[in-house]
Amino acid sequence: MIKSSIMKKQEIILSYTIHETTDSLSSLDAELINDARKATEVAYAPYSHFHVGATALLKNGKKLSGTNQENASFPVGICAERVLLSMIGQLFPGEAIETMAISYHDFNNTISNKPISPCGMCRQAIHEYENRTQHPIRLLLTGMEGEIFEIADAESLLPLSFKGETLKKEKDQ
Ligand SMILES: [Zn+2]
Numbered sequence: 001m002i003k004s005s006i007m008k009k010q011e012i013i014l015s016y017t018i019h020e021t022t023d024s025l026s027s028l029d030a031e032l033i034n035d036a037r038k039a040t041e042v043a044y045a046p047y048s049h050f051h052v053g054a055t056a057l058l059k060n061g062k063k064l065s066g067t068n069q070e071n072a073s074f075p076v077g078i079c080a081e082r083v084l085l086s087m088i089g090q091l092f093p094g095e096a097i098e099t100m101a102i103s104y105h106d107f108n109n110t111i112s113n114k115p116i117s118p119c120g121m122c123r124q125a126i127h128e129y130e131n132r133t134q135h136p137i138r139l140l141l142t143g144m145e146g147e148i149f150e151i152a153d154a155e156s157l158l159p160l161s162f163k164g165e166t167l168k169k170e171k172d173q
Contacts, residue, residue: 012159017150025148029140032057032101035065037144040105043067043080049107052080052116056088059096059135064088081122085129096135100126103142113146118157126154127161 022030032055039053045068052068066084070077081102088095104116118126118139130137136153151157 014156019148019150032099033140033142033148035063036101036103039065039067040103044069051105054080054084054100054102056084056097057099058092059098079119079122081118082125085125094133096133097129097137099138099140101140105144112143114143115141115147115149116143117141123154123158127158130154131163
Protein backbone atom coordinates (compact mmCIF):
# COMPACT_ATOMS: atom_id res chain seq x y z
CA MET A 1 0.00 0.00 0.00
CA ILE A 2 1.26 3.46 -0.88
CA LYS A 3 1.26 5.89 2.01
CA SER A 4 -0.39 9.15 1.20
CA SER A 5 1.52 12.29 1.98
CA ILE A 6 1.02 15.92 1.25
CA MET A 7 3.47 17.86 -0.85
CA LYS A 8 3.50 21.57 -1.40
CA LYS A 9 5.71 23.95 -3.29
CA GLN A 10 7.13 27.03 -1.72
CA GLU A 11 8.63 30.04 -3.44
CA ILE A 12 11.13 32.56 -2.16
CA ILE A 13 11.44 35.79 -4.08
CA LEU A 14 14.37 38.15 -3.84
CA SER A 15 13.54 41.72 -4.65
CA TYR A 16 16.15 44.46 -4.73
CA THR A 17 16.75 47.88 -6.21
CA ILE A 18 19.25 48.62 -8.94
CA HIS A 19 20.71 52.10 -8.98
CA GLU A 20 22.42 53.00 -12.24
CA THR A 21 24.85 55.31 -10.43
CA THR A 22 25.18 56.86 -6.98
CA ASP A 23 23.02 59.77 -8.22
CA SER A 24 19.79 58.05 -7.14
CA LEU A 25 21.14 57.33 -3.65
CA SER A 26 20.95 59.60 -0.61
CA SER A 27 24.13 61.57 0.02
CA LEU A 28 24.82 59.37 3.06
CA ASP A 29 24.57 56.18 1.00
CA ALA A 30 26.73 57.70 -1.74
CA GLU A 31 29.30 58.52 0.93
CA LEU A 32 29.29 54.91 2.17
CA ILE A 33 29.85 53.66 -1.38
CA ASN A 34 32.67 56.12 -1.77
CA ASP A 35 34.25 54.95 1.49
CA ALA A 36 33.99 51.28 0.48
CA ARG A 37 35.58 52.04 -2.89
CA LYS A 38 38.36 53.98 -1.21
CA ALA A 39 38.91 51.21 1.36
CA THR A 40 39.87 48.81 -1.46
CA GLU A 41 43.17 50.74 -1.67
CA VAL A 42 44.36 49.24 1.62
CA ALA A 43 43.24 45.65 1.06
CA TYR A 44 45.97 43.05 1.47
CA ALA A 45 45.45 40.89 -1.61
CA PRO A 46 48.90 40.11 -3.06
CA TYR A 47 47.74 36.73 -4.37
CA SER A 48 44.35 37.36 -5.97
CA HIS A 49 44.84 41.08 -6.70
CA PHE A 50 41.11 41.29 -6.00
CA HIS A 51 40.73 44.08 -3.47
CA VAL A 52 37.50 44.26 -1.51
CA GLY A 53 36.36 47.12 0.71
CA ALA A 54 33.36 47.14 3.04
CA THR A 55 32.06 50.10 5.01
CA ALA A 56 29.41 49.94 7.70
CA LEU A 57 27.26 52.68 9.12
CA LEU A 58 26.37 51.86 12.72
CA LYS A 59 23.21 52.89 14.52
CA ASN A 60 25.34 55.19 16.69
CA GLY A 61 26.39 57.08 13.54
CA LYS A 62 29.96 55.74 13.43
CA LYS A 63 31.44 54.49 10.16
CA LEU A 64 34.04 51.74 9.92
CA SER A 65 35.71 50.02 6.99
CA GLY A 66 37.31 46.64 6.49
CA THR A 67 39.25 45.04 3.65
CA ASN A 68 40.17 41.51 2.64
CA GLN A 69 43.33 40.15 4.26
CA GLU A 70 44.90 37.32 2.32
CA ASN A 71 47.51 34.82 3.37
CA ALA A 72 50.12 32.67 1.60
CA SER A 73 48.21 29.78 3.15
CA PHE A 74 45.07 30.65 1.18
CA PRO A 75 42.32 29.39 3.55
CA VAL A 76 43.75 31.60 6.30
CA GLY A 77 42.68 34.72 4.38
CA ILE A 78 39.61 36.65 5.56
CA CYS A 79 37.02 38.53 3.51
CA ALA A 80 36.51 42.26 3.99
CA GLU A 81 32.99 41.79 5.36
CA ARG A 82 34.12 39.49 8.16
CA VAL A 83 37.12 41.66 9.00
CA LEU A 84 34.65 44.53 9.35
CA LEU A 85 32.15 42.56 11.46
CA SER A 86 34.91 41.38 13.79
CA MET A 87 36.11 44.93 14.23
CA ILE A 88 32.61 46.20 15.02
CA GLY A 89 32.01 43.29 17.41
CA GLN A 90 35.18 44.24 19.24
CA LEU A 91 34.92 48.04 19.25
CA PHE A 92 31.14 48.44 19.54
CA PRO A 93 29.77 45.18 20.94
CA GLY A 94 26.06 44.75 20.27
CA GLU A 95 25.77 47.97 18.24
CA ALA A 96 23.35 47.55 15.34
CA ILE A 97 24.53 48.10 11.77
CA GLU A 98 22.22 50.15 9.56
CA THR A 99 23.95 49.72 6.21
CA MET A 100 26.95 47.92 4.80
CA ALA A 101 28.40 49.06 1.47
CA ILE A 102 30.70 46.62 -0.32
CA SER A 103 32.90 47.32 -3.32
CA TYR A 104 35.90 45.76 -5.06
CA HIS A 105 38.79 46.70 -7.31
CA ASP A 106 39.95 43.81 -9.47
CA PHE A 107 43.50 44.55 -10.55
CA ASN A 108 43.44 41.57 -12.95
CA ASN A 109 40.99 43.46 -15.14
CA THR A 110 40.76 47.00 -16.41
CA ILE A 111 37.25 47.62 -15.11
CA SER A 112 35.48 46.68 -11.87
CA ASN A 113 31.94 47.72 -12.68
CA LYS A 114 29.73 44.73 -11.77
CA PRO A 115 28.18 44.80 -8.29
CA ILE A 116 30.05 42.43 -5.98
CA SER A 117 28.16 39.83 -4.00
CA PRO A 118 29.21 38.59 -0.56
CA CYS A 119 30.39 34.96 -0.46
CA GLY A 120 28.33 32.35 1.35
CA MET A 121 30.42 32.49 4.50
CA CYS A 122 30.04 36.26 4.71
CA ARG A 123 26.28 36.05 4.12
CA GLN A 124 26.11 33.72 7.12
CA ALA A 125 28.29 36.07 9.18
CA ILE A 126 26.31 39.21 8.29
CA HIS A 127 23.04 37.42 8.98
CA GLU A 128 24.33 36.25 12.37
CA TYR A 129 25.03 39.89 13.18
CA GLU A 130 21.46 40.76 12.18
CA ASN A 131 20.16 38.12 14.58
CA ARG A 132 22.54 39.21 17.31
CA THR A 133 21.34 42.80 17.19
CA GLN A 134 17.77 42.06 16.05
CA HIS A 135 18.26 44.60 13.30
CA PRO A 136 18.33 44.19 9.51
CA ILE A 137 21.52 45.23 7.73
CA ARG A 138 20.82 46.97 4.43
CA LEU A 139 23.38 46.07 1.78
CA LEU A 140 24.74 48.28 -1.00
CA LEU A 141 26.74 46.20 -3.49
CA THR A 142 28.86 47.77 -6.19
CA GLY A 143 32.25 47.97 -7.91
CA MET A 144 34.53 50.94 -8.53
CA GLU A 145 31.91 52.32 -10.92
CA GLY A 146 28.56 51.37 -12.39
CA GLU A 147 25.42 49.91 -10.86
CA ILE A 148 24.64 49.58 -7.20
CA PHE A 149 22.39 46.83 -5.88
CA GLU A 150 20.41 47.82 -2.79
CA ILE A 151 19.16 44.87 -0.76
CA ALA A 152 16.97 45.27 2.32
CA ASP A 153 18.82 42.79 4.52
CA ALA A 154 21.36 39.96 4.51
CA GLU A 155 18.69 37.39 5.36
CA SER A 156 17.27 37.90 1.84
CA LEU A 157 20.56 36.57 0.46
CA LEU A 158 20.45 33.49 2.66
CA PRO A 159 17.04 31.86 2.50
CA LEU A 160 16.42 28.98 4.90
CA SER A 161 19.50 30.03 6.81
CA PHE A 162 21.06 28.11 9.66
CA LYS A 163 20.33 30.08 12.83
CA GLY A 164 21.58 30.01 16.39
CA GLU A 165 18.11 29.05 17.64
CA THR A 166 18.61 25.65 16.01
CA LEU A 167 21.37 25.04 18.56
CA LYS A 168 19.15 25.82 21.57
CA LYS A 169 19.12 23.10 24.19
CA GLU A 170 15.90 22.01 25.90
CA LYS A 171 17.12 23.44 29.18
CA ASP A 172 17.47 26.88 27.52
CA GLN A 173 13.79 27.04 26.69
ZN1 LIG B 1 33.28 36.47 2.06
